Amino acid sequence: MKKILTLMGAASIVAGTAIAAPKVAKKIDILQNNNEQSEISKANEKNTLTFSEVKKQINNLSNMTYNSFDLAKSAFENLSNNFMKVEAQINETTIKENSKANGYYIFDINVTPISESSWENDEKSTIKFTTAVKVDERNVYTESEVKETISLYLQNSFAKSGPKTVLDVKKTLLRIANSTNDILPSKDIIINKIVSGDLNEQDINLPVNEVVNFSISVSLKDDFKWEDTKNGAVKVLEIEQRVDGREDIDFSKEVEEIKVKFLEGQYNSVDEFKKEIAAHKSLNNNGISYLLKENSDNNTSVPIALIDSTIEATIDAKKYRWLGEPDDNGNKEFKLNSVKIDNRVETSYKEIQKQINDFILNSNKQYESAPELYNDINKNLNFDDKGAIITTLEYDEKTNTLKMFVILNQMNKWTNAEPELINGTSNTASFEINNITFINKSVNPTALLEEFSTYMNEMSNIENNNDIEAKVKTYLENSKFKEQLDLVENSINIEGDFEKELEVILSVSFKLRDEFKWTEGTQTGNQIDITKLLSK
Structure with a gap:
C-alpha cells in the first residue's frame, strides 16, 4: 500500500498502518466581532474552528480599501472572539518610505484558538494566513475644485489683455504647473496635455475668433488622488476660452476597416458585439464613433448564429468632416451582415479540474481498487450543470495516475484550458489526477x-x-x-x-x-x- 494524500495536513498512511476515523464536531461560523455577532448554539459539542470559514472572513476584509494601515490592522483584529485571537501584522518590506500608501500591501494574519477551541484537525497552534490588502492614504481633490481653480487662474492671467492665439492660452495654462501661488501649488498637480478642441495642428497659431474648448489632462502627484477615481488618475477637464481646419474622414475606408475586424471574429452575445462596435473608435480619440442601430434576431438554439446588422457612424463635426462632403456632418449608416454570435455557454476547465480534485483527492475518501473508484465517480461525480459528461477513465498502476476524459454538449465550450488538453473536433478535455492510491480495508x-x-x-x-x-x-x-x-x-x-x-x-x-x-x-x-x- 502507498501513502494516501488528504486535505489540510491529514495524517499519512504507510504500508500496514491505519488512521483513526476523524472525530465529528459541530462547525462554528467565524464572525466579525461586532453587534451582529451570532450566539453560538449551546448544542455544540466541541468548539471547532474551520480553516475555510476563517479564510472566508479574511478574504472578505481583504476585498476592502482602507485609509490607513491601522484601520486595516484593526479590521482584521476585530475578528477576535470567544473562540480565537486574531493578530495582524504588516509586512514592512512592502512599504515605500517618504510616500503615502497607495496599493496592495502584504499582511500576515495570525489566528490562535483560545479557551476550549481548536482547529478542525484538533490542533491549537497558531495558523498564519497571508493576504494582500489595498491601503490608500492619499489626500483628495475633486474634479470641480481643480477645474474651478484653473478657470480662476485663466481669468486672473487675462484680466488686462485677453489671449491672441490658442498658443497663448496653452502657455498660460502650462505656467500653472510651475506656479507656487496660493491658487494651486505645483506640488499637487501635473498638467500632462492641453488640446484645443476646435483646431488642428497646422492652425494652432492662428487667431481665434470663436469660443474654443480646451481639453486639459490633469493628473495629481503621488500623495494625492481624485475624489472619484473610477476614470483613472488622469482627468480631462474642459475649459472654454474662443478657424475650418477640420480633418477629413473617408467613410468607405472606415466601412472596410470595420468589416475586416468584426467579420473575422465572433462574439458571446449581441450585447458584446454592440459594446465592441461602440468601443472600436471614439469621438474624443478618433473623431468618429459607431453604434449598432439594428440587428436581426439571434437564434440562440444553435451554437454559432449569424446576424445581420445596421451600423451608424457619427463624426465630431467640430474637428472632422466627411471626405468630399464638407457641408454634410450628418450620421451615415451601412450594413454589416453575417456577424458570428457564439451562443455556447462557457465551461471552465479549471472549475472542472477543481471539482475532480475535491471529489477524489481532497475528500478523505479511500478506495480499495480502481473498479471501486470508477464506480464512485460514475455514480456520484457529475457535471450536468456545466453541460459536461465523463466518458473515459484510465488508471495507470505504474504511475498511480488517473486520466479522465470529459465531453461537452454542442451548446457548451471550454475556457481556461491549455490547447493541448482539448480535442477540438470532439470538444473533449482530458484531466490527469496524480497520486491515486488504494488501501485494502x-x-x-x-x-x-x-x-x-x-x-x-x-x-x-x-x-x-x-x-x-x-x-x-x-x-x-x-x-x-x-x-x-x-x-x-x-x-x-x-x-x-x-x-x-x-x-x-x-x-x-x-x-x-x-x-x-x-x-x-x-x-x-x-x-x-x-x-x-x-x-x-
Missing part, C-alpha cells in the same frame, strides 16, 4: 482463523492456562492483522486446566477497528468469536 475472517490456529498450534512452551492466555495476548504483535484488529478486553476464556489435562477449549474474540470491514458477504458486525481446541 477488508479483513478476510477465514485468513484470520487460519493464521490464529497456526499460531496457537505451537504449544511446546505452554505449561498452564496462564501461558495460554499470555500467548493469545501477544498474537497480534506479529500478525498481518495487527493494524486491522484489536483483542476484545476480557474475552479470553479457557475451559479446563492445561497443567492437568491433555486438552482444553480456548474461546477468544477480536474486533475490527473503525475504518475496516469484513470481506464482502462473509461476516456481520465488527466482532468475531473464535473457539479452538488446544492439545499438548
Whole structure:
C-alpha cells in the first residue's frame, strides 16, 4: 500500500498502518466581532474552528480599501472572539518610505484558538494566513475644485489683455504647473496635455475668433488622488476660452476597416458585439464613433448564429468632416451582415479540474481498487450543470495516475484550458489526477482463523492456562492483522486446566477497528468469536 494524500495536513498512511476515523464536531461560523455577532448554539459539542470559514472572513476584509494601515490592522483584529485571537501584522518590506500608501500591501494574519477551541484537525497552534490588502492614504481633490481653480487662474492671467492665439492660452495654462501661488501649488498637480478642441495642428497659431474648448489632462502627484477615481488618475477637464481646419474622414475606408475586424471574429452575445462596435473608435480619440442601430434576431438554439446588422457612424463635426462632403456632418449608416454570435455557454476547465480534485483527492475518501473508484465517480461525480459528461477513465498502476476524459454538449465550450488538453473536433478535455492510491480495508475472517490456529498450534512452551492466555495476548504483535484488529478486553476464556489435562477449549474474540470491514458477504458486525481446541 502507498501513502494516501488528504486535505489540510491529514495524517499519512504507510504500508500496514491505519488512521483513526476523524472525530465529528459541530462547525462554528467565524464572525466579525461586532453587534451582529451570532450566539453560538449551546448544542455544540466541541468548539471547532474551520480553516475555510476563517479564510472566508479574511478574504472578505481583504476585498476592502482602507485609509490607513491601522484601520486595516484593526479590521482584521476585530475578528477576535470567544473562540480565537486574531493578530495582524504588516509586512514592512512592502512599504515605500517618504510616500503615502497607495496599493496592495502584504499582511500576515495570525489566528490562535483560545479557551476550549481548536482547529478542525484538533490542533491549537497558531495558523498564519497571508493576504494582500489595498491601503490608500492619499489626500483628495475633486474634479470641480481643480477645474474651478484653473478657470480662476485663466481669468486672473487675462484680466488686462485677453489671449491672441490658442498658443497663448496653452502657455498660460502650462505656467500653472510651475506656479507656487496660493491658487494651486505645483506640488499637487501635473498638467500632462492641453488640446484645443476646435483646431488642428497646422492652425494652432492662428487667431481665434470663436469660443474654443480646451481639453486639459490633469493628473495629481503621488500623495494625492481624485475624489472619484473610477476614470483613472488622469482627468480631462474642459475649459472654454474662443478657424475650418477640420480633418477629413473617408467613410468607405472606415466601412472596410470595420468589416475586416468584426467579420473575422465572433462574439458571446449581441450585447458584446454592440459594446465592441461602440468601443472600436471614439469621438474624443478618433473623431468618429459607431453604434449598432439594428440587428436581426439571434437564434440562440444553435451554437454559432449569424446576424445581420445596421451600423451608424457619427463624426465630431467640430474637428472632422466627411471626405468630399464638407457641408454634410450628418450620421451615415451601412450594413454589416453575417456577424458570428457564439451562443455556447462557457465551461471552465479549471472549475472542472477543481471539482475532480475535491471529489477524489481532497475528500478523505479511500478506495480499495480502481473498479471501486470508477464506480464512485460514475455514480456520484457529475457535471450536468456545466453541460459536461465523463466518458473515459484510465488508471495507470505504474504511475498511480488517473486520466479522465470529459465531453461537452454542442451548446457548451471550454475556457481556461491549455490547447493541448482539448480535442477540438470532439470538444473533449482530458484531466490527469496524480497520486491515486488504494488501501485494502477488508479483513478476510477465514485468513484470520487460519493464521490464529497456526499460531496457537505451537504449544511446546505452554505449561498452564496462564501461558495460554499470555500467548493469545501477544498474537497480534506479529500478525498481518495487527493494524486491522484489536483483542476484545476480557474475552479470553479457557475451559479446563492445561497443567492437568491433555486438552482444553480456548474461546477468544477480536474486533475490527473503525475504518475496516469484513470481506464482502462473509461476516456481520465488527466482532468475531473464535473457539479452538488446544492439545499438548
